[in-house]
Amino acid sequence: MLRFIVQFLVTCLALWLAARIVPGVAFTDTPTLLLAAILLGVANAVVRPILTILTFPLTILTFGLFLLVVNAAVIGLVAVLLSGFVVDGLWAGIGAAIVTGLVSWVAGWFIGEDARRVG
Numbered sequence: 001m002l003r004f005i006v007q008f009l010v011t012c013l014a015l016w017l018a019a020r021i022v023p024g025v026a027f028t029d030t031p032t033l034l035l036a037a038i039l040l041g042v043a044n045a046v047v048r049p050i051l052t053i054l055t056f057p058l059t060i061l062t063f064g065l066f067l068l069v070v071n072a073a074v075i076g077l078v079a080v081l082l083s084g085f086v087v088d089g090l091w092a093g094i095g096a097a098i099v100t101g102l103v104s105w106v107a108g109w110f111i112g113e114d115a116r117r118v119g
Contacts, residue, residue: 006107006111007041008037008038008041010103010104010107011037011040011041011100011104012033012034012037013103013107014099014100014103014104015027015033015036015037015040015096015100016033017099017103018095018096018099018100019033021095021099022092022095022096022099023088023092023095024086024087024088024089024091024092024095025086025087025088025092025095025096026085026086027084027085027086028084028085029084032082032084032085033085035082036078036079036082036085039078039081039082040074040075040078040100043074043077043078044074047074047077048070048071048074051070051073051074052067052070055069055070068094068097068098069090069094071093071094071097071100071101072087072090072093072094072096072097073093075087075093075096075097075100076090076093079093
């Protein structure tokens with residue numbers, strides 16, 4: 001349970017930072033940000049693996065860079081489902097995917113392997 005809470009907080013931070021840094025990514029209010037983090041977690045658990053498998057040949061051809069497009073598509077899907085979350089185009093989605101990926105990577109580095117096993 002602790003792992004899910006930490007992941008939720010990291011996702012909230014990542015989306016907030018993406019909205020501050022990436023032009024074309026915005027939230028109307030804090031509850032929308034929290035709901036977007038929840039929906040992004042669900043979409044990453046359900047939709048992203050399916051898209052990753054379906055686009056595997058293209059991912060191989062692009063040496064993994066197409067995963068940025070897959071991540072941007074998942075973030076765009078959340079924006080379509082949630083009216084207060086705006087991702088204005090593919091490049092804004094890719095920028096948001098880069099920011100959220102970097103924040104998650106840095107948070108995972110700080111948290112460490114032992115803390116991830118606690119939940």
